Amino acid sequence: MEVQEEMSKDLSTHSAAVKRRMSQRLKKRQAAEKRFQFYGLAAIFIGMMFLVILFTTIIGKGWPAFLQTSVLVNVNLDPEIIDPTGERNVDKMMQANYTKIARQGLYAELGGKPKNRRDRKLMHNLLSRGVDVQIRDAVIADPSLIGKTVPIWLYAHGNVDALLKGAIDRNTDNSSRLVKDKQIAWMDKLVAEDKMVKRFNWGLFTHPASSQPETAGLGVALIGTFFMVIIVLLLAIPIGVAAAVYLEEFAPKNRITDVIEVNINNLAAVPSIVFGLLGLAVFINFMGLPRSGSIVGGLVLALMTLPTIIIATRAALRAVSPSIREGAYGVGASKMQTIFHHVLPLAFPGIMTGTIIGIVQAVGETAPLLMIGMVAFVQDFPTTPMEPATALPVQIYMWATSAERGFVERTAGATMVLLAGLFILNAAAVYLRRKYERKW
Amino acid sequence: MVATHVVESKAPMLEQTNDLAEAETTNVEPAEKSTKITSEDVCVYYGEKQALFGIDLEIPENSVTSLIGPSGCGKSTYLRCINRMNDVIDICRVTGTIKIDGKDIYDPSLDVVELRARIGMVFQKPNPFPKSIYDNIAYGPRIHGLTSNKAELDELVENSLIKAGLWNEVKDRLSGPGTGLSGGQQQRLCIARAIATKPEVILMDEPCSALDPIATATIEELIDELRSNYTIVIVTHSMQQAARVSQRTAFFHLGKIIEEGETTQIFTNPQNEKTQDYITGRFG
Numbered sequence: 017m018e019v020q021e022e023m024s025k026d027l028s029t030h031s032a033a034v035k036r037r038m039s040q041r042l043k044k045r046q047a048a049e050k051r052f053q054f055y056g057l058a059a060i061f062i063g064m065m066f067l068v069i070l071f072t073t074i075i076g077k078g079w080p081a082f083l084q085t086s087v088l089v090n091v092n093l094d095p096e097i098i099d100p101t102g103e104r105n106v107d108k109m110m111q112a113n114y115t116k117i118a119r120q121g122l123y124a125e126l127g128g129k130p131k132n133r134r135d136r137k138l139m140h141n142l143l144s145r146g147v148d149v150q151i152r153d154a155v156i157a158d159p160s161l162i163g164k165t166v167p168i169w170l171y172a173h174g175n176v177d178a179l180l181k182g183a184i185d186r187n188t189d190n191s192s193r194l195v196k197d198k199q200i201a202w203m204d205k206l207v208a209e210d211k212m213v214k215r216f217n218w219g220l221f222t223h224p225a226s227s228q229p230e231t232a233g234l235g236v237a238l239i240g241t242f243f244m245v246i247i248v249l250l251l252a253i254p255i256g257v258a259a260a261v262y263l264e265e266f267a268p269k270n271r272i273t274d275v276i277e278v279n280i281n282n283l284a285a286v287p288s289i290v291f292g293l294l295g296l297a298v299f300i301n302f303m304g305l306p307r308s309g310s311i312v313g314g315l316v317l318a319l320m321t322l323p324t325i326i327i328a329t330r331a332a333l334r335a336v337s338p339s340i341r342e343g344a345y346g347v348g349a350s351k352m353q354t355i356f357h358h359v360l361p362l363a364f365p366g367i368m369t370g371t372i373i374g375i376v377q378a379v380g381e382t383a384p385l386l387m388i389g390m391v392a393f394v395q396d397f398p399t400t401p402m403e404p405a406t407a408l409p410v411q412i413y414m415w416a417t418s419a420e421r422g423f424v425e426r427t428a429g430a431t432m433v434l435l436a437g438l439f440i441l442n443a444a445a446v447y448l449r450r451k452y453e454r455k456w
Numbered sequence: 457m458v459a460t461h462v463v464e465s466k467a468p469m470l471e472q473t474n475d476l477a478e479a480e481t482t483n484v485e486p487a488e489k490s491t492k493i494t495s496e497d498v499c500v501y502y503g504e505k506q507a508l509f510g511i512d513l514e515i516p517e518n519s520v521t522s523l524i525g526p527s528g529c530g531k532s533t534y535l536r537c538i539n540r541m542n543d544v545i546d547i548c549r550v551t552g553t554i555k556i557d558g559k560d561i562y563d564p565s566l567d568v569v570e571l572r573a574r575i576g577m578v579f580q581k582p583n584p585f586p587k588s589i590y591d592n593i594a595y596g597p598r599i600h601g602l603t604s605n606k607a608e609l610d611e612l613v614e615n616s617l618i619k620a621g622l623w624n625e626v627k628d629r630l631s632g633p634g635t636g637l638s639g640g641q642q643q644r645l646c647i648a649r650a651i652a653t654k655p656e657v658i659l660m661d662e663p664c665s666a667l668d669p670i671a672t673a674t675i676e677e678l679i680d681e682l683r684s685n686y687t688i689v690i691v692t693h694s695m696q697q698a699a700r701v702s703q704r705t706a707f708f709h710l711g712k713i714i715e716e717g718e719t720t721q722i723f724t725n726p727q728n729e730k731t732q733d734y735i736t737g738r739f740g
């Protein structure tokens with residue numbers, strides 16, 4: 017009691033100088049806090065600004081890729097051209113001259129076949145070079161159409177598409193313009209008749225590689241990425257979690273485990289191209305796995321993801337309260353039971369988060385895939401991971417290096433697809449974490 | 457229900473708190489009990505550091521033995537030797553012998569897991585599993601295969617909760633989370649969890665230190681009831697608690713047992729000066 021009184025007296029009798037110093041200090045401290053808050057806000061603002069700039073440019077450039085100009089053409093599926101013998105032999109029907117059918121349809125739409133060879137060529141160039149495949153696929157899918165005249169949406173040429181989307185300026189000089197005045201006149205006619213329309217471009221997701229932008233798609237890349245994600249999931253999660261559990265819970269603490277631990281941390285920092293070199297040397301040259309196959313890509317990415325998963329899992333295991341372990345040991349659970357019944361379930365959200373971060377990294381990885389030959393022009397859809405495939409980021413890289421105008425928007429469009437995929441994965445991570453954290 | 461239960465038990469407890477002499481009369485044991493746990497020359501090392509120095513102690517069956525002493529004197533360390541909980545600490549080394557029913561528990565042929573099932577433990581901080589109340593209790597019996605069907609398990613869970621005095625409070629929410637209970641309820645849940653594996657010995661390390669006086673009183677009453685079927689060893693920092701619940705008391709100081717004997721004798725007529733100083737609050 018006495019002591020307290022003494023102290024309060026002491027406080028109230030600070031000399032004027034001490035009081036002044038105290039108030040100065042207080043002001044300084046408050047100023048410092050304000051300043052720090054300002055720095056924080058400024059940093060966040062700058063970060064957000066870059067993010068906004070990034071997204072607006074990508075989306076601004078990429079959204080036209082999701083639309084594709086098509087021409088509604090009434091094509092006469094002439095049996096004389098498609099199947100002159102009438103035996104409906106698929107192999108022979110595949111060989112037919114569908115381009116001719118498409119062109120005849122287009123002549124009909126635009127008031128007859130131009131007499132002049134130059135004009136004919138101009139008219140042909142309104143359509144994509146890939147239209148024969150479109151008609152062929154329709155015929156093969158339903159041979160009963162043969163002999164009928166059916167309306168089909170055929171892809172317009174990349175330059176036509178570009179002009180309609182405004183990427184080619186129609187007011188420039190005819191001689192230097194990629195789309196000539198005559199073509200523009202035909203286009204205007206078709207547009208006026210609602211026969212030339214920008215439609216949603218499903219082909220972006222389903223088509224394989226192509227040298228023309230209008231028929232180029234992410235189909236093969238999506239399949240390749242899908243295979244690789246599956247391989248990474250199947251390999252990296254069990255191996256990574258098992259390694260982490262062993263290192264964290266069972267391994268004796270000695271020099272060897274110290275060295276292993278340091279090396280795992282180092283592996284996480286190894287440049288990804290090194291993993292590509294390793295994949296090339298070990299999986300392709302030594303083990304003889306197929307070049308460009310998504311199996312090799314999956315293996316390389318799994319190796320890359322392992323350290324991330326191990327580190328995240330160990331951190332999650334360490335974060336589980338020791339009292340839970342003690343409780344489990346206390347009722348006579350063995351070490352295995354304690355870990356599998358109590359520790360791992362509690363660590364699960366953390367493991368999930370780390371794993372998905374690792375997979376997101378892997379999905380966005382390009383460099384190692386270049387090393388193992390996944391940068392390829394693949395037109396056949398892979399049905400197994402052993403067949404050549406590409407991956408989303410690699411496809412973006414390849415399109416970015418293509419010259420045609422149509423590929424510029426496709427590059428941005430594919431980037432949007434990749435970002436959307438990564439965003440979904442991240443959202444899944446957040447959802448899973450919340451779900452399992454909220455449980456108790 | 458809860459309220460009346462607590463009020464009933466509170467009155468006698470409070471009386472005892474202030475009257476150690478009365479504790480003397482209530483805690484007298486008529487007959488000499490056989491020894492359940494025998495420790496001989498138990499030494500414990502944490503790495504280089506020695507925490508226990510030659511502990512010799514006999515703990516009688518079906519009674520409460522309390523371990524008291526200043527912080528850091530090795531009470532928890534000794535308690536954890538009895539169910540070999542120290543095994544999970546890498547740097548910890550135990551020498552000497554501890555026998556339960558005459559059998560050395562540090563015998564290499566003995567299975568630690570089986571031993572821990574026979575010796576329940578309740579910790580300082582309530583640590584229910586983040587599972588349902590039912591699963592908290594059922595976990596031990598399940599992993600040890602104590603029951604053969606769901607009905608038996610249900611009954612075991614119910615009995616354990618009844619014994620721990622928690623049944624009436626939780627019977628309607630057995631599937632609710634164990635971590636959703638109050639601190640005192642959680643601690644009783646942990647006691648029920650320890651009882652469920654049908655142990656012979658229950659070790660309690662400051663089971664009431666995180667609880668308020670009413671929850672403490674409930675648990676002390678529970679300990680008193682459990683005494684007829686279990687051998688209980690309790691670490692406590694509360695002299696009153698030791699006096700109220702235990703029949704025997706061991707006073708630890710700096711890793712050694714300074715004095716050990718009947719609780720009434722320790723509290724009314726300590727032989728050692730340090731014991732005297734400690735229980736009267738002059739140090740510790």
Ligand SMILES: Nc1ncnc2c1ncn2[C@@H]1O[C@H](COP(=O)(O)OP(=O)(O)OP(=O)(O)O)[C@@H](O)[C@H]1O
Binds near residue numbers: 502507530534545
């Ligand atoms: N895991 C450990 N590693 C190293 N030293 C330890 C460990 N646990 C306990 N010790 C040491 O052993 C000695 C005894 O500790 P113990 O926990 O048994 O004391 P206590 O009597 O239970 O104390 P309190 O009453 O504070 O719980 C202390 O000096 C402590 O520092």
Ligand SMILES: [Mg+2]
Binds near residue numbers: 533661
């Ligand atoms: Mg302790």
